[in-house]
Amino acid sequence: GQQVMQIPQYQHVQEGEDFTTYCNSSTTLSNIQWYKQRPGGHPVFLIQLVKSGEVKKQKRLTFQFGEAKKNSSLHITATQTTDVGTYFCAGPTGGFKTIFGAGTRLFVKA
């Protein structure tokens, strides 16, 4: 079945360093979503990408959707301790079903 692979599983950075997480699908996606889950919290929607090659920015966060609509990335510039958490990509598999990548857990050292 369709899978959404996400790497890396973990990333430790020093505050101020950049961070990137990558998401790859075995099939073309109609759209991709990104969520953030703080430690002990619940996933919170960040953004959705729909168009091939789309790039969206939210302050220090940059989201990209690949030209083939099979991969996506989330880049954080100059990480802060408030960025700590697990970042998930999520894509559709048909009908109302959204499947999540395994997530990338970000640790930021002050």
Added chain:
Amino acid sequence: DTAVSQTPKYLVTQMGNDKSIKCEQNLGHDTMYWYKQDSKKFLKIMFSYNNKELIINETVPNRFSPKSPDKAHLNLHINSLELGDSAVYFCASSRGQEGPREKLFFGSGTQLSVL
């Protein structure tokens, strides 16, 4: 007001017991979901209801039975709890108009620990 609320937040119980988790959303959404998050943070969909009708039923043991009395509520009943059921269970909702293009709103989760 909490948009998606689920109770209880913590549930500690013995193997073999039966327990229920309740979820309510006040967003006026038509679709609700149950997700299971294991210790490795992997989020897996279990069930989804659209306007009280079951639309997604993943490969889940039949000990798990969802019920949606109305479109604002989705409960999860688990019979004969097993150690492997220990996880965080998240309820979520979406508008129900555009399928997987809709963003999901998650509840705060129920941490289930089976001893």
